[in-house]
Amino acid sequence: MGSIQTGIRRSAAQIAAAALPFASIVIATPAAAQTAAAANTIVVTGLARPSVPNLFGTVAVPARVSRYSDGWFRSRQDASSHPAMQRLIAPARSLPKQMQIDYIQQAVTQQIHWRSDATEWGKHDYWATASQTLDHGAGDMEDRAILKLQALKSLGFPGRDLYITMGRDKVGGQITVLVVKLADHFYVLDDLGGKPVLAEYREGFEPFLTFGANATWLHGRRVHLAAAGGRSVAR
16 A cells, blocks of 8 residues: 555646646545545546556556546447437448548548537536537537547447547647557547547647546556665556
8 A cells, every 4th residue: 555655646736737626636445445525536446457548658547536427427328329420430331440440530520510518518518428419510529539439339349448538738738539449559539630640659648537438547657766665656
């Protein structure tokens, strides 16, 4: 436990700077995690397994983030039977997986107009279901990332290989992207409409939170601490 407390050193102020203004981080044992009652508390439940998305040079640590639970629940609502979804993915059905990723990135960017949550939903932050976004024909970066996720699921991509990642771009500020795992590589589908790029070549992006099919991860950096006997820990 002590090594985790030493290793995970991202403060509440740092999380606030990364657009989680009311969140805090609690490093807790499983028993203590069960009693964490604060609505916006992030509870780190353990160190990341090798299979989790250690993106952009970070270490991904399993966490529970209640602030986004409603939005993440909506993002997982299946939209494969929606007529507009069937029209969206029809041209990609016979394409190889890599080309399907490229196609969905381009098609969603072209067909779904960018519109803020305040304009579309009258709310500061609302993660629409893929069906809602298709019905409205518009959405913000989270909505378009969710639609891409559901479109690729409709094309047969396993849910375990699709991630919604929130972070900060050194040029564009806070952004949300879809990350797709294919053949042991992670591809980033950002909201700018450019061609999907391998995560290791996507410069200037600092992730802080990733949502996956069965878990949520908080991102940190691995540092070398002389005071810790030379061992590397996540930060």
